[in-house]
Amino acid sequence: MTPALDRRAAESLLAFWAEAGIDALYGDDAVDRLAEGAERLKAKVRPAAPAPTPLRTVRAAAGPDIGEAVTQARAAAAAAETLEALAEAIASFEGCSLRTEGARQAVFSRGAADAPLMIIGEAPGAEEDVQGAPFVGRAGKLLDRMLAAAGLEGRVFITNTVFWRPPGNRTPTPAEQAVCAPFLERAIALVKPRMLLLAGGASAKAVLKRDEGILSMRGRWFEWKSSDGALDLPALPTLHPAFLLRQPAAKKKAWLDLLTLTERLDRQGRPE
Ligand code: URA
Numbered sequence: 001m002t003p004a005l006d007r008r009a010a011e012s013l014l015a016f017w018a019e020a021g022i023d024a025l026y027g028d029d030a031v032d033r034l035a036e037g038a039e040r041l042k043a044k045v046r047p048a049a050p051a052p053t054p055l056r057t058v059r060a061a062a063g064p065d066i067g068e069a070v071t072q073a074r075a076a077a078a079a080a081e082t083l084e085a086l087a088e089a090i091a092s093f094e095g096c097s098l099r100t101e102g103a104r105q106a107v108f109s110r111g112a113a114d115a116p117l118m119i120i121g122e123a124p125g126a127e128e129d130v131q132g133a134p135f136v137g138r139a140g141k142l143l144d145r146m147l148a149a150a151g152l153e154g155r156v157f158i159t160n161t162v163f164w165r166p167p168g169n170r171t172p173t174p175a176e177q178a179v180c181a182p183f184l185e186r187a188i189a190l191v192k193p194r195m196l197l198l199a200g201g202a203s204a205k206a207v208l209k210r211d212e213g214i215l216s217m218r219g220r221w222f223e224w225k226s227s228d229g230a231l232d233l234p235a236l237p238t239l240h241p242a243f244l245l246r247q248p249a250a251k252k253k254a255w256l257d258l259l260t261l262t263e264r265l266d267r268q269g270r271p272e
Pocket of ligand 1: 121122123124125128133134135136137139140160199200242
């Protein structure tokens with residue numbers, strides 16, 4: 001039998017597999033689901049009426065109560081007058097549950113403080129957690145190569161929808177993203193980019209508040225609005241570079257997105 005793995009070792013092993021593109025686990029023995037279904041049909045047992053759900057379970061299923069955390073995040077974000085102050089506010093913020101789920105440190109941003117383009121990824125991964133900067137692992141290196149090839153090197157500010165690494169590199173939950181959103185919005189207000197590039201489905205859904213798959217959103221322009229309505233920017237969802245590492249054939253689509261974006265950025269930047 002496999003010796004019991006401690007939590008950290010298990011997380012690190014899962015992260016390693018995820019990096020290698022393994023995103024599903026299968027048992028050793030095949031399960032005949034058709035036979036299982038047939039058995040159930042034969043038994044013709046009518047399902048018992050579900051017991052009334054206790055109120056506490058309903059509350060838990062609706063997600064954690066994040067109202068207070070969001071209020072605190074809004075206040076802390078609004079008080080930050082500079083990106084440095086915002087980075088400090090994030091680092092000392094205790095309202096996001098990810099902070100206590102194994103992350104080593106807060107990971108906020110890298111790039112030019114006055115960049116015309118802001119790239120928003122999903123969440124820091126293992127390498128980002130160690131280095132304290134977003135997109136510095138394999139996916140980040142691919143992103144950097146693509147940005148350089150598109151002539152965008154030095155013209156981007158990079159951040160994520162959440163600022164702590166989710167355990168095992170899982171996708172951040174909508175609640176975690178909602179708690180971090182005031183900081184992200186403040187970063188947009190301070191950097192004042194001309195447009196947003198949203199890397200991956202979890203980023204596009206959270207930032208645009210749309211429940212659509214990334215494959216249907218990518219390559220289409222959307223309008224992003226700040227929650228107070230004071231800011232609005234064009235936003236382009238694209239495929240996540242980690243996905244491109246697993247599915248190299250999809251690189252062509254992401255490249256087209258980047259060219260579309262660069263063309264618009266350069267067109268806007270030219271004097272009339
Ligand atoms: N993936 C992301 O979405 N963000 C990072 O910072 C790294 C990997």
